[in-house]
Every structure is written in structure tokens, then in C-alpha cells.
Amino acid sequence: MKQEREPTNIKQVPAKIVLIEGREAIVAKAVEYRKRLTNPNLTPQSQLKETYKALITEELASTGTVDTTALTQRIQVQDGSIDMVLFGKACRIIEDYVTTGGKNLEGGTGLPKIKPTDIDWHNL
16 A cells, blocks of 8 residues: 655645535545555554544545644544644645645545545445
């Protein structure tokens, strides 16, 4: 599995990530991240980063926006801690997907090219 590397031109965690279009691709990406988490060979660091990317894309698909500060707080309450370096990388990767389609990323699988009819919306 190719790992996405965050854009090198952005270092801060975005305060909000807003989905303007392409909900279907973000839903498919969320499903992809959840599937990756079933890989028993993931390192603890990769598992955590994939978990953060899944949480971000799921919220983005559900609400159209992610308040990263609020999500950080929810993760801290739920898990007792958060790795802000990995969370920041996950945020920057997803933000690049929604703003440029992933043009600033290296590696990874990219956003899938799908139509709304390709998704089983009832089983999400």
C-alpha cells in the first residue's frame, strides 16, 4: 500500500476543512481508510494516521465540514490522547484532497473517480 505524503507547502493544521464538491469520492475514500485499518501489518503509527484520516473523511462526508479543533477534543476525550503530528498530517492530506484533488500529494491512491450511483448509500 502506498502511503500519502502530506503536501510540503502547508504545515499548519487547518482550522476547518470544507467539502465543496465531490462527496461521493470522499465517502469512497472514508471506506478505503476503514478497509486499510483491517491490515494486520500496519505499524501502530500507520494505524493511528489511517484512523485519523478515516474519522476526518467520515465527518466530512456526513456534515460537509470538519472543525479540526472540535474533532481533536472529541478524540482526546474518547482515546485519552491524540498524536497531534499524525493528526496534523492527516488533516493536511484530506484538505489537499478537497481543495486540489490531491495535486500536492505524493504517493497514495488518490481520490477515486466514481459516480453517485457507484455507492450503496444505505449501507454507510
